[in-house]
Amino acid sequence: MADHIPSPVEPSPATTPDETTPVGAQSLSSSSSSQTITNDSEPTKPTAKSTHRSRKQQREDDRANWVNGKRPKGYRTPEGREAAEKCKNYKSGVSIPYLTHSCKTYEGVLKHAILGAIRSGGLSYGAKALVNLCLGMLKVMKGKGSFLTVAKDAFTGADALRFGSFFGMFSFLWKLVNNGLTLYRGTDDRINGAIAGAIAGLALFIEAPERRVTFAQQMFIRSMQGVYNAGKYRGQFSFRHGDALLFAIGSAQVMYAYTMHPDTIPKEFFQFMVKTARVPAEALAMNRTRVRGFPLDLKQVRAMVDRFNPTALTLETVANMSETVEALPCAGLHPWVDSCRETNIDRFVGVTKTIFPVYATLNFVPLVVLRMKRLLKDPVNVLSKTTFNTLRSSAFLAVFVALYQTQICTHRNLLNAGWKLGNSKYLYWLFGLVSAVSAIMVEQESRRAELAFYVIPKAADSLYRILYRKNWVKGVRHWEVMTFSFAMSLVMSFYQREEQVLSPFVTKMIYHILGKN
Known part of the structure; x- marks a missing residue:
C-alpha cells in the first residue's frame, strides 16, 4: 500500500523561495507582483485634461495630411469626406463629388447645358446690373443724373446684356463639351476640362473688343497662379x-506709363488716376516735355495755374520760371497750396473719402449676392468685418497716392536746393516701386494677390504697347481670345480635378456662376 501512497508534491524552482531571501523581502515581492497584476487588469481612466490633449493631437495629426493644414472643400459633406478619405494626398487632386454632375445620355447633357446657361446668364446679368446701378447711384448723389436714367442704363444697357450673354454662352459650351466628352470617353479627367475650357473660351467674342483684353489678362494671370x-x-x-513683389513691379510700370506714356493705359483708367492723384493732366504733359528735352511754353504754364486758384508764391514762381527748367516745380503740380506737406495730407484724406464708396460697393455687393446665408447667420460680425476691410483698402490707396506725390515733391525740393539729381524718366518708375512696396503692407495679406492680379495685366499691356510702338514686337489679331481660351483651358482643368490650386475667389466665382459641371 505504501507504493500507492502519493508522494508530496515538490515545489517548482520558479515558486520555491530562495533560502537566502529574507522573509520580509519575499512579502514585499509578493505584494509588488500582486499590485502589478492589479494595475494590468484594471487600467486607470484618463483624465478630462488628457482626453482633451489626445483629441487635439488627433486633430493636428489629421490636419497635417492636408494641404496647408486645411481640409479640402466639401469635406464636411458625407460624399466629400468619403472621397477625400480615399486619398489623403489631396495635393495631387481629388474630385469632390459636390462639384460633379452625372449625365447618362446625350439628351441629358444638352438639357443640363441649356439649363445651366440660363442660370449662369441670368445670375451674371443681375450681378452686373446691380453693380452698375450702385455705381450710377453715386453719380445721382452728386447731382449728375436721375435715378430713372441710371436704372435704365444699368438694366437695359449693352454692358449688362453682353456680360450676361457671355457667361451664359460660356456655361453652355463648358457643360456641353465637358459632360459630352465624359459620356463619350467614359472617364472624367483633366483632358475633358482642358478641352471644354478652351472651346468655351471662344464665348469671349460676345464681349466688346475693349473688354476682351481685360478678361484675357485677368484669366491668364489666374491660370499662372494655378500653375x-x-x-x-x-x-x-x-x-x-x-504677390507683394508682383504688385510692386506692376505698379512701377503703371506709374511710369501714367507719367511718361499715358496713351498706353486705358483712357478710363488714366482719368481715374488723374482724378485720384489730383495732379492736373496738363502738368503731367509739361513734365514729359522737359523730360524729353523740349522747352516749356510759359504762357501755357501760366494759363494752367490760373485755372486752379493759384497762390501768390505760385504766381511768382511761374513768372520767374525758365523755359529750360530742369523739372516742372511744385508750383505747377499743386498751384492752389504752397506747402507740400499740407497738400499731401489733403490728398490722403481726399482719396480716402473718394474711394471708400467704390470699395464699399465692391465689398458689399458680392456679400449680398454670393454670401447671403453667411450674412444672415452672423450679420453683426460679417458687416463689421466688411466695413473694416473697406476702410483698410481705402487707406491702402490713399497711402499709395500720398507717398508717390511726396517723393515727387521731395525730388523738386532737392533740385531747388542745388542737388544734381536730373529728371530721368526712370525716376518715376522707381517712385512707383517704392510707393507700392510701402502701401501694399497696409492692405490685408489675403487681398494682396488680388491687387497684384489687377495691376499686372495693365502693366503688361502698357509694356507691350510701348514695345510695339518701338517695333520690337508684332501684333496678332484676336490674340486676346486665344489667350483667354488657353487660360480657361488651364483654369477649368484645375477646377475639374485640383480646385484647391486656384484662388478662393476664382473657385467661388466659377462655382456660383457655372454651378455643377
Whole structure:
C-alpha cells in the first residue's frame, strides 16, 4: 500500500523561495507582483485634461495630411469626406463629388447645358446690373443724373446684356463639351476640362473688343497662379511674398506709363488716376516735355495755374520760371497750396473719402449676392468685418497716392536746393516701386494677390504697347481670345480635378456662376 501512497508534491524552482531571501523581502515581492497584476487588469481612466490633449493631437495629426493644414472643400459633406478619405494626398487632386454632375445620355447633357446657361446668364446679368446701378447711384448723389436714367442704363444697357450673354454662352459650351466628352470617353479627367475650357473660351467674342483684353489678362494671370500653386503644393518651388513683389513691379510700370506714356493705359483708367492723384493732366504733359528735352511754353504754364486758384508764391514762381527748367516745380503740380506737406495730407484724406464708396460697393455687393446665408447667420460680425476691410483698402490707396506725390515733391525740393539729381524718366518708375512696396503692407495679406492680379495685366499691356510702338514686337489679331481660351483651358482643368490650386475667389466665382459641371 505504501507504493500507492502519493508522494508530496515538490515545489517548482520558479515558486520555491530562495533560502537566502529574507522573509520580509519575499512579502514585499509578493505584494509588488500582486499590485502589478492589479494595475494590468484594471487600467486607470484618463483624465478630462488628457482626453482633451489626445483629441487635439488627433486633430493636428489629421490636419497635417492636408494641404496647408486645411481640409479640402466639401469635406464636411458625407460624399466629400468619403472621397477625400480615399486619398489623403489631396495635393495631387481629388474630385469632390459636390462639384460633379452625372449625365447618362446625350439628351441629358444638352438639357443640363441649356439649363445651366440660363442660370449662369441670368445670375451674371443681375450681378452686373446691380453693380452698375450702385455705381450710377453715386453719380445721382452728386447731382449728375436721375435715378430713372441710371436704372435704365444699368438694366437695359449693352454692358449688362453682353456680360450676361457671355457667361451664359460660356456655361453652355463648358457643360456641353465637358459632360459630352465624359459620356463619350467614359472617364472624367483633366483632358475633358482642358478641352471644354478652351472651346468655351471662344464665348469671349460676345464681349466688346475693349473688354476682351481685360478678361484675357485677368484669366491668364489666374491660370499662372494655378500653375504656381500646383508646383508649390508638390514642393517644386515656392516664393514668399511673391504677390507683394508682383504688385510692386506692376505698379512701377503703371506709374511710369501714367507719367511718361499715358496713351498706353486705358483712357478710363488714366482719368481715374488723374482724378485720384489730383495732379492736373496738363502738368503731367509739361513734365514729359522737359523730360524729353523740349522747352516749356510759359504762357501755357501760366494759363494752367490760373485755372486752379493759384497762390501768390505760385504766381511768382511761374513768372520767374525758365523755359529750360530742369523739372516742372511744385508750383505747377499743386498751384492752389504752397506747402507740400499740407497738400499731401489733403490728398490722403481726399482719396480716402473718394474711394471708400467704390470699395464699399465692391465689398458689399458680392456679400449680398454670393454670401447671403453667411450674412444672415452672423450679420453683426460679417458687416463689421466688411466695413473694416473697406476702410483698410481705402487707406491702402490713399497711402499709395500720398507717398508717390511726396517723393515727387521731395525730388523738386532737392533740385531747388542745388542737388544734381536730373529728371530721368526712370525716376518715376522707381517712385512707383517704392510707393507700392510701402502701401501694399497696409492692405490685408489675403487681398494682396488680388491687387497684384489687377495691376499686372495693365502693366503688361502698357509694356507691350510701348514695345510695339518701338517695333520690337508684332501684333496678332484676336490674340486676346486665344489667350483667354488657353487660360480657361488651364483654369477649368484645375477646377475639374485640383480646385484647391486656384484662388478662393476664382473657385467661388466659377462655382456660383457655372454651378455643377
